[in-house]
Amino acid sequence: MKQLMKGNEAVVHGALVGGATHFFGYPITPASEIAHAAADFFPRTGRHFLQAESEVAAINMIYGAAGAGARTMTASSGPGVSLMAEGLSYIAGAELPCVIVDVQRAGPGLGNIWPEQSDYNMVVKGGGHGNYHNAVYAPNSAQEMCDMTARAFDIADRYRVTVFILSDAYIGQMMEPVEIPDSVHHAPTKPWALGATPETRDNLITSIHMSTADQAAHNWKLKAKYDQMEAEITDWEEVFTDDAETLFVAFGITARICLTAVQRLRARGVRAGLLRPRTLFPFPRTRIAELVEQGPVREIAVVELNDGMMADDVQLAAPSLRVHRLNWLGGQVPTAEQVLDMAAQKAGQR
């Protein structure tokens, strides 16, 4: 039977069936329930929870635990993820697998604790220095908070990358019925990890490549990995796209609102549809291009709680159309009617 729980609690349930054994946390609203639930569930299921002294320490504890072969994770919000940028870059360079949950709040700076989707560029484009990407999943329900987190550990191990669960204050705080998966995943054998054994004694976890040739080869290898991820794990959901002339593109909480908006438009006889990226990296750019080139799509409206970060990516995928940017900031979340009003207004500006 389904259980009513917050998206943030669902993350921890998903992590446990996903095989996570080590959680390193630091409190921050609106992500703290994840640490609370982890502090409860991890120790009593024979796993490890540790509250770090900072997000900087937390991400480096993850670097150590992942380097030692464990399935490990943390959860935070924008200000904390900013602090993790250094560690994320090292993790990418050293090709370590881990899972990070970002329950987005409004920024910049301390901002406030209401939802924005303004960590999009930071998380989807990498976040730290150097040429790298994270896999980024964008849940829009408590169920997906659970399921995507569980899956994230497999993806992280398969590609040896950081997998982000890019959530927001509403998806994290909202309660919904959740079905907990009943099969538990486990980490594969990791011959590259530091096992404190004779077999793994020669292993080295590092992001240093002193010669330009070595660094170039390493970076091209990472690039090939990201291309492979695009071919293999790009994920999205489509609603009414078969005959949609007006295509909404949104992720996370705004996709929920857009679904209501699209249903209302359909009720009024308007051919509207919704494309919801489930992965933001890799981004379903090929599918968006297909819909524009082969389908009846005449206009695209990207609805986001930022000033048009994903709209830039949609515009790149659909250069022949002008992409309407429907943006809300500061923690303000639109109703479906407000989305429809702004869509009509933007369409009228053409």
Place this chain on the structure above:
Amino acid sequence: MASAPSNTNVRNFVRIDSCLCKGCKVCVETCPKHCLVIGSKMNQLGYQYARFEKETCTACGLCFYSCPEPGAITVYRNEPADREDV
């Protein structure tokens, strides 16, 4: 306390790998028995390397521990006196 062997059939000595010595002179200055000197020859790294000179070595190991290079110094104790590969 370590001392030089009284038995004349054996001796203590220090072998310095001339290729690994960076000529910092720390071993020379540290040796309580003044067994080591910096020679005039230069190695492939461009350093005038240290060499073992006097037979008063007690194999105390101070040169070994003071030397910053992992493999430059090996200390032998009670080796046959006629050993010639030093």
Place this chain on the structure above:
Amino acid sequence: MIKHKKPDAFYDTFERKGAGQQTTHYCPGCGHGTVHKMIAEAIDEFGVRDRTIFCSPVGCSVFAYYYFDTGNIQCAHGRAPAVATGMRRVHDDAVIISYQGDGDLAGIGTAEIIHAANRGENITVFFVNNAIYGMTGGQMAPTTLIGQHTLTTPTGRSAAIDGNPIGMCELISALSAPVYVERVSLGDGNRVLKARRAVRKALKNQIDGVGFSFVEILSPCPINWKLTPMDARKWLIENLEPAFPVKSFRDTGTPGAVATARATREPSRPIPDDELVKLLGSQSEIETIDRVTGLPEQRVKIAGFGGQGVLSAGILLANCAISEGLHATWLPSYGPEMRGGTANASVIVSEESIGSPLVDEPTTLIALNGPSIDAFEGSVVPGGLIVANSSLIDRGPARGDIRYCMIPASKIAQDIGFQGAANVVLLAAYAAIAGFPAIDILRRVIPHALKKKDLVDLNLQMVDAAVAFVAEHPVAAPSTAPQPIR
């Protein structure tokens, strides 16, 4: 016989540095190689090479993994103690060495070393203090002496501008958890032998599971001090040692040592999968019902003072929806206002999957106090319903196009014996009027939803009282014409 030779814990040749390489990258007379040698020798002596993991820092010793034939991990600047902590939690039997310089440990990584020490992590930290940034070419370190010239203190370090050199042993030994804290010096041969003993002890402590050991090594940097290797050693003795006293700060192995606050952590292993699945599975097996279809989407706003049970009433409602096989969302107002002040919860219940969880136009408003009805009365859809706590609301309906149930919920709750359950009275009244949730389901869910089991009976009485009240006071249909509001 060989008395002293290159330890086995070093690679034979340093292939990671370059094919066939046998020398380190360290400058002539540098102290790092000496410290490396002591550590390698101790690893050999204790026979722990296979289970040793060496954490390289950022700084001159960044390439320690060129040399140590152990597991190796290269860490971000200053973060090695956190990395070591992460590994410690994974491998109980690993021998974990954090090797750090002064910029790394005493500057950028101050937080990580202090907290790893304070947790009493069973790791060994070797802190090489040469009072300058070596790798980057000779800038001021946190341990640079007053008056010492560096690239960033060209006229000498000034206490007024740069602060004073920081004593890490002094800081670490102010904590209760570390078991061994000692500062040693590489100033001359005898000091080197003392340093060797400290290195050995610090590693042994970890192997024995004793706890956090910290050895600070005053070490020469001839190149950046612009001195010959021997002059550097002399300068070290004459200048660094007075500023950084060479001594044992704590050794719990010695008599009279400070008792430690470190608690032993038991190794733990994940429970079996079936136990985990059982634990995470539904804790409550409430008998569900298949309701007759045709329930219009319920968009319910519940509002009141913080502490009136606004959020929990919403959770109760959403739990009832699950038991009736319906979709549900519950969205709180959260944050500071949750802890005092006003609160509201948005609950949507639907036979279809739910889009936006926001309730801006509620089909029902459940108002627990006056400010709540004032705030949300106007947003209720025409034909909608307001269930209001008339005990705390001293006015009548303002609109004619919606239905009202004014119920003295606080008084009813107080009469039954628990005023805190006014929220349940209001929720039950809503259920009785709306036909959702089924009263039977509400009664079944309450025992599972309540944390305080001794309040179950009282809460069930609330439900009965509310149902009786609604039966006695039928809710009137709205007038047909929508009224202008406020």
